[in-house]
Amino acid sequence: MARPREFEYETALQGAMDIFWQQGYRATNLPDLLQAMGLTRGSFYQAFGDKEATYLQALDFYDACVVSKTVDMLNQCNADDATACLLPLFQPNGKEARGCFICNAMVELGSENRRAAEKANAMAGRLRAAILGVLTRCGEGRGERSPSDTADLMLHLYFGKQAMGKAGGSSNDWEARLRSLL
Amino acid sequence: MARPREFEYETALQGAMDIFWQQGYRATNLPDLLQAMGLTRGSFYQAFGDKEATYLQALDFYDACVVSKTVDMLNQCNADDATACLLPLFQPNGKEARGCFICNAMVELGSENRRAAEKANAMAGRLRAAILGVLTRCGEGRGERSPSDTADLMLHLYFGKQAMGKAGGSSNDWEARLRSLL
DNA sequence: ACAGTTTAGAACCATTCAGTACAAAACAAG
DNA sequence: CTTGTTTTGTACTGAATGGTTCTAAACTGT
Numbered sequence: 001m002a003r004p005r006e007f008e009y010e011t012a013l014q015g016a017m018d019i020f021w022q023q024g025y026r027a028t029n030l031p032d033l034l035q036a037m038g039l040t041r042g043s044f045y046q047a048f049g050d051k052e053a054t055y056l057q058a059l060d061f062y063d064a065c066v067v068s069k070t071v072d073m074l075n076q077c078n079a080d081d082a083t084a085c086l087l088p089l090f091q092p093n094g095k096e097a098r099g100c101f102i103c104n105a106m107v108e109l110g111s112e113n114r115r116a117a118e119k120a121n122a123m124a125g126r127l128r129a130a131i132l133g134v135l136t137r138c139g140e141g142r143g144e145r146s147p148s149d150t151a152d153l154m155l156h157l158y159f160g161k162q163a164m165g166k167a168g169g170s171s172n173d174w175e176a177r178l179r180s181l182l
Numbered sequence: 183m184a185r186p187r188e189f190e191y192e193t194a195l196q197g198a199m200d201i202f203w204q205q206g207y208r209a210t211n212l213p214d215l216l217q218a219m220g221l222t223r224g225s226f227y228q229a230f231g232d233k234e235a236t237y238l239q240a241l242d243f244y245d246a247c248v249v250s251k252t253v254d255m256l257n258q259c260n261a262d263d264a265t266a267c268l269l270p271l272f273q274p275n276g277k278e279a280r281g282c283f284i285c286n287a288m289v290e291l292g293s294e295n296r297r298a299a300e301k302a303n304a305m306a307g308r309l310r311a312a313i314l315g316v317l318t319r320c321g322e323g324r325g326e327r328s329p330s331d332t333a334d335l336m337l338h339l340y341f342g343k344q345a346m347g348k349a350g351g352s353s354n355d356w357e358a359r360l361r362s363l364l
Numbered sequence: 365a366c367a368g369t370t371t372a373g374a375a376c377c378a379t380t381c382a383g384t385a386c387a388a389a390a391c392a393a394g
Numbered sequence: 395c396t397t398g399t400t401t402t403g404t405a406c407t408g409a410a411t412g413g414t415t416c417t418a419a420a421c422t423g424t
Contacts (some may be wrong), residue, residue: 002369003420026208040373097293103345110349111279121351145362149186160342165284167292169303180327184400222403363377
């Protein structure tokens with residue numbers, strides 16, 4: 001019994017995720033954010049609260065979409081070659097400039113916004129668990145190093161690549177390197 | 183034949199480095215910056231130009247102080263145990279919240295400020311070269327992996343740890359992990 | 365048709381932003 | 395002491411910031 005909203009919540013949220021992902025939290029001002037979301041101020045503040053709340057929701061949306069997709073990919077991966085399963089995490093995709101939203105959030109807000117840090121850590125934990133799953137399914141426990149340690153190495157390499165990639169300073173040929181440590 | 187300045191340039195620059203390192207570029211406003219540098223606006227704009235120029239100079243100062251110190255440490259390290267030489271790079275120092283200025287600059291400005299990205303990449307290159315020096319001096323070329331690839335792995339692990347550490351989500355016991363891949 | 369809600373969009377708000385202008389102060393050279 | 399030059403700190407500026415308010419429109423249930 002009221003006027004229906006003219007925008008789709010998820011579409012707007014995806015726009016928020018895109019712009020925050022690409023520009024970061026502080027570098028995204030309200031006009032940027034509103035344009036990316038396709039909203040005007042009235043609708044935005046009523047539906048999303050404020051900029052910070054929207055950023056936190058964008059992190060959740062990243063979790064639900066991007067992280068979940070990556071986790072699925074890892075879970076469905078062929079269980080005979082860990083290198084081949086994990087290599088996609090290190091493959092250039094042409095979007096290095098925006099990096100990884102988790103990594104961006106950790107670096108920009110990790111030390112000052114506890115909730116953002118918690119969300120980022122939770123997503124990193126999901127990635128780590130999926131990597132660990134690949135390693136155990138591929139029988140990577142045989143060497144001297146525990147699969148858990150190997151998963152930590154992989155996760156840190158991944159975030160290192162995402163961070164360095166934003167400045168264009170990360171190398172590209174990861175297959176040999178990954179294979180050498182699996 | 184003029185009034186001498188009352189502040190020391192290097193001291194002020196170190197203050198700028200500290201605050202930019204801790205808070206990042208955008209999150210540091212001019213009052214923050216001026217207080218950290220111990221200057222008022224007049225002196226600041228005359229001596230340092232503007233905020234961006236000061237940030238770039240702060241990166242250079244980080245290179246000249248922090249990076250150089252780390253590189254020296256690696257260069258002077260005992261040439262018989264690569265793990266022991268590189269472990270300090272991964273040791274907690276109680277200042278995880280500020281992370282690594284190089285990593286912070288890469289993630290915050292790498293994709294939008296070419297000069298900041300170049301400086302960050304140059305510093306990362308210096309770290310990589312020093313790591314590579316440790317590896318070759320310690321005879322790490324024997325395995326199947328080239329020292330160059332191992333240096334890249336180490337560098338990416340380092341930046342990954344710095345990024346994750348800002349959100350408090352990086353694990354701590356690196357000795358076994360490093361030893362397992364050297 | 366009407367009443368009751370919620371939307372959308374623009375006008376508006378105080379605050380903060382980076383940067384400038386300027387006048388007083390502090391020195392050195394003569 | 396005077397002159398010339400630079401530093402310093404305050405006052406100021408216009409633009410941009412995130413956020414609020416208000417009006418009119420759009421819709422639903424009765």
